[in-house]
Amino acid sequence: xxxxxxxxxxLAAGMMAATAPVLAGCFGAGRGPGAVMEQPSxxxxxxxxxxxxxVLWSNWTSHNAEVLQRNIDAFHEAQSDIFCEIQIFExxxxxxxxxxxxxxARQVPDxxxxxxxxWNRFYLADxxxxxxxxxxxxxxxxxxxxxxxxxxxxxxxxxxLPFGRSTPLFYYNRDLFADVGLPxxxxxxxxxxxxxxxxxxxxxxxxxxxxxxxxxGGDDWYFQGSTWAFGGGYSDGLDMRLTSDATVxxxxxxxxFIHDDGAGYLSNDPSGDFVAGTTATILESTGAxxxxxxxxxxxxxxxxxxxxxxxxxxTGGGGLAVLRYASDERKKAAWEVIKFLTSGDASVDWTVxxxxxxxxxxxxxxxxxxxxxxxxxxxxxxxDQLATAQGPDIVRRYVPECLPEAKNxxxxxxxxxxxPESSLSTMASNLELSIxxxxxxxxxxxx
Amino acid sequence: xxxVAEEHVGVQRTPHPSPPRRHSVLHQRRQRRGAALFALFAFxxxxxxxxxxxxxxxxxxxxxxxxxxxISPEPIFIGLSNYAQLFTSSTFLDVMVxxxxxxxVVVGASLVLGIxxxxxFSMKLPGTAAxxxxxxxxxxxxxxxxxxxxxFIFDPNYGLARTLFEAVGLTSPSWTTDASWALPAxxxxxxxxxxxxxxxxxLAGMQGLPSEVLEAARLDGANRWRLxxxxxxxxxxxxTFFLVITQTIAAFQAFDIIAIMTGGGPASATTTLxxxxxxxxxxxxxxxxxxxxxTVMFVxxxxxxxxxFRYVExxxxx
Numbered sequence: 180x181x182x183x184x185x186x187x188x189x190l191a192a193g194m195m196a197a198t199a200p201v202l203a204g205c206f207g208a209g210r211g212p213g214a215v216m217e218q219p220s221x222x223x224x225x226x227x228x229x230x231x232x233x234v235l236w237s238n239w240t241s242h243n244a245e246v247l248q249r250n251i252d253a254f255h256e257a258q259s260d261i262f263c264e265i266q267i268f269e270x271x272x273x274x275x276x277x278x279x280x281x282x283x284a285r286q287v288p289d290x291x292x293x294x295x296x297x298w299n300r301f302y303l304a305d306x307x308x309x310x311x312x313x314x315x316x317x318x319x320x321x322x323x324x325x326x327x328x329x330x331x332x333x334x335x336x337x338x339x340l341p342f343g344r345s346t347p348l349f350y351y352n353r354d355l356f357a358d359v360g361l362p363x364x365x366x367x368x369x370x371x372x373x374x375x376x377x378x379x380x381x382x383x384x385x386x387x388x389x390x391x392x393x394x395x396g397g398d399d400w401y402f403q404g405s406t407w408a409f410g411g412g413y414s415d416g417l418d419m420r421l422t423s424d425a426t427v428x429x430x431x432x433x434x435x436f437i438h439d440d441g442a443g444y445l446s447n448d449p450s451g452d453f454v455a456g457t458t459a460t461i462l463e464s465t466g467a468x469x470x471x472x473x474x475x476x477x478x479x480x481x482x483x484x485x486x487x488x489x490x491x492x493x494t495g496g497g498g499l500a501v502l503r504y505a506s507d508e509r510k511k512a513a514w515e516v517i518k519f520l521t522s523g524d525a526s527v528d529w530t531v532x533x534x535x536x537x538x539x540x541x542x543x544x545x546x547x548x549x550x551x552x553x554x555x556x557x558x559x560x561x562x563d564q565l566a567t568a569q570g571p572d573i574v575r576r577y578v579p580e581c582l583p584e585a586k587n588x589x590x591x592x593x594x595x596x597x598x599p600e601s602s603l604s605t606m607a608s609n610l611e612l613s614i615x616x617x618x619x620x621x622x623x624x625x626x
Numbered sequence: 627x628x629x630v631a632e633e634h635v636g637v638q639r640t641p642h643p644s645p646p647r648r649h650s651v652l653h654q655r656r657q658r659r660g661a662a663l664f665a666l667f668a669f670x671x672x673x674x675x676x677x678x679x680x681x682x683x684x685x686x687x688x689x690x691x692x693x694x695x696x697i698s699p700e701p702i703f704i705g706l707s708n709y710a711q712l713f714t715s716s717t718f719l720d721v722m723v724x725x726x727x728x729x730x731v732v733v734g735a736s737l738v739l740g741i742x743x744x745x746x747f748s749m750k751l752p753g754t755a756a757x758x759x760x761x762x763x764x765x766x767x768x769x770x771x772x773x774x775x776x777x778f779i780f781d782p783n784y785g786l787a788r789t790l791f792e793a794v795g796l797t798s799p800s801w802t803t804d805a806s807w808a809l810p811a812x813x814x815x816x817x818x819x820x821x822x823x824x825x826x827x828x829l830a831g832m833q834g835l836p837s838e839v840l841e842a843a844r845l846d847g848a849n850r851w852r853l854x855x856x857x858x859x860x861x862x863x864x865x866t867f868f869l870v871i872t873q874t875i876a877a878f879q880a881f882d883i884i885a886i887m888t889g890g891g892p893a894s895a896t897t898t899l900x901x902x903x904x905x906x907x908x909x910x911x912x913x914x915x916x917x918x919x920x921t922v923m924f925v926x927x928x929x930x931x932x933x934x935f936r937y938v939e940x941x942x943x944x
Contacts, residue, residue, distance in 0.1 A: 272909070278913075445892060447781070580911075582909070
């Protein structure tokens with residue numbers, strides 16, 4: 180067989196033989212209508228070996244992961260046909276990257292947690308299962324908070340269900356506010372916030388100068404809210420509004436607050452700084468309310484985010500989606516898991532255990548959640564603020580480059596005091612190509 | 627039984643009892659046996675190298691010619707557009723400036739500090755063994771752990787840096803959140819992590835230097851500095867050559883410390899080529915563009931290594 184072959188020829192043949200199967204498996208095959216992909220591998224305990232396995236990819240770790248697992252354990256006790264395995268990838272971005280890779284590997288989970296600014300991309304790529312047809316008389320769309328459910332609805336179909344949803348809150352150090360003589364409430368407007376920052380100037384505690392606000396540069400979520408409050412925004416549909424006067428004014432406010440007044444600074448860990456007493460206020464997720472309250476050695480007060488021309492409260496957090504490429508049998512089983520998690524005691528336990536917003540009717544109306552809100556008014560503030568909350572602008576949802584571009588723009592202003600208008604102009608111009616890239620899909624699947 | 631060598635010699639020296647055809651058959655059989663044996667030993671390794679080294683390179687090259695977001699079923703072929711966009715982008719130019727600064731400072735400082743430490747260690751002062759271990763330790767600690775520790779050290783509110791600065795009446799800068807301090811902060815950490823390895827390699831090189839040459843130079847009246855610059859450094863040139871290549875490649879690929887400490891920020895101040903490649907692919911879903919940047923990095927490293935072998939190696943004394 181090897182007669183007459185030189186060593187080089189043998190080498191070349193070997194290389195081709197080794198690479199051919201791998202190259203043959205690249206890209207795209209098997210993504211047509213009705214295509215079914217395998218499940219990721221994992222462990223099934225012996226006692227559940229005869230059950231249908233459902234794989235749920237989650238971003239939640241530590242305490243929240245324990246709460247989720249506790250509810251899945253209850254699901255296992257409540258029925259005898261389905262076993263749900265949670266596979267954890269820390270953070271929404273890790274789940275996103277893993278899910279993208281899994282589509283190429285043609286091995287997808289049945290349910291995935293996806294953040295509010297990521298699920299839309301999987302929807303555009305036709306990777307998600309429409310869920311409207313799964314609802315029935317016993318579990319209808321009215322099981323969910325209408326506002327949150329609407330965020331996951333496109334063209335009259337539900338694609339993404341609210342689960343670990345949150346909004347930002349205004350957190351303040353009540354003891355410190357009393358010491359300085361500031362009112363025991365959140366500022367009503369950003370202008371008032373700025374005035375309070377000036378009043379706090381020069382205040383120090385335990386040898387530390389205390390700032391009014393620690394900003395995060397790792398998330399543009401809060402900036403999205405303030406653009407609305409100033410009357411601007413990121414976009415109207417796919418039409419950019421970044422360079423509008425109102426949006427520029429929102430970033431100019433931050434620049435002046437940090438660099439002119441010295442009332443704020445860019446922090447690696449705003450929550451940590453708040454708990455440590457180096458900043459008097461932060462804008463932070465409602466999901467952090469429990470942990471911040473427990474960690475702080477002072478009275479934590481919460482209020483609505485400041486307004487300006489109007490209110491500006493963005494929703495955030497994660498929801499549940501079912502993958503289109505799971506088999507019908509797996510998708511039905513996945514729906515049973517979702518139904519269990521978002522109804523009855525599990526829904527209440529999840530909301531109370533994690534501190535996320537109540538997204539289901541049963542959670543909103545539960546005695547436990549009412550009792551907690553009565554015991555700690557801050558939880559009630561979070562619920563009340565929901566009335567003014569809204570989902571992210573379209574560009575922030577559908578254009579993946581938007582978030583890193585926004586982070587660059589706000590970091591340039593927060594850190595280096597760059598000109599807000601030119602930072603936002605750069606951001607807008609950098610996003611033009613990206614918007615054009617998704618426009619055909621967007622027009623077809625969303626508009 | 628005649629050995630292979632004897633058979634060859636026998637053919638040329640004396641008339642062989644076998645006819646020429648029999649010799650040819652034997653020769654071919656030996657060749658086949660050799661090729662089969664070669665294949666048996668080489669193929670498993672070749673297959674691994676092909677799948678995990680060459681195939682990703684080829685795949686990356688292909689992806690660099692496409693527009694793809696990781697999620698869509700198939701990449702769309704767009705020719706050289708990604709490269710055109712890359713080479714006309716002011717952002718990419720900034721990234722390359724940061725990368726070159728990073729590589730030059732990290733490699734340069736590691737080599738200078740490394741050889742200085744190695745010289746110190748070679749004096750065998752009391753406690754040298756313990757200090758050598760301490761200096762080398764950061765090299766084997768995970769970059770993520772080092773990043774987390776240094777984030778705390780650099781914290782302007784309650785980090786060690788604050789205490790040190792306050793001790794001399796200064797205010798600690800906001801190391802990782804100030805665009806003008808973030809890169810120096812990461813350079814400090816990266817040099818701190820890598821200098822131990824360079825020192826150990828230099829120390830091993832110094833211990834292998836011929837003592838008679840050093841002794842002769844001393845007898846000729848060379849002082850310490852002259853001995854170091856005229857004898858030790860030239861004799862260590864193979865070590866320096868090795869370190870320059872490996873440290874340059876490592877510096878280009880630096881990622882973990884950047885990811886943990888700054889995420890390429892603030893405002894891209896610490897975005898090196900390796901972080902840019904990651905950011906484009908996994909945060910912006912620009913797989914094709916990221917692959918084009920990856921190809922540029924591959925070519926840069928290949929050219930640097932080839933130039934070093936072509937020109938620098940000539941000056942190396944083995």
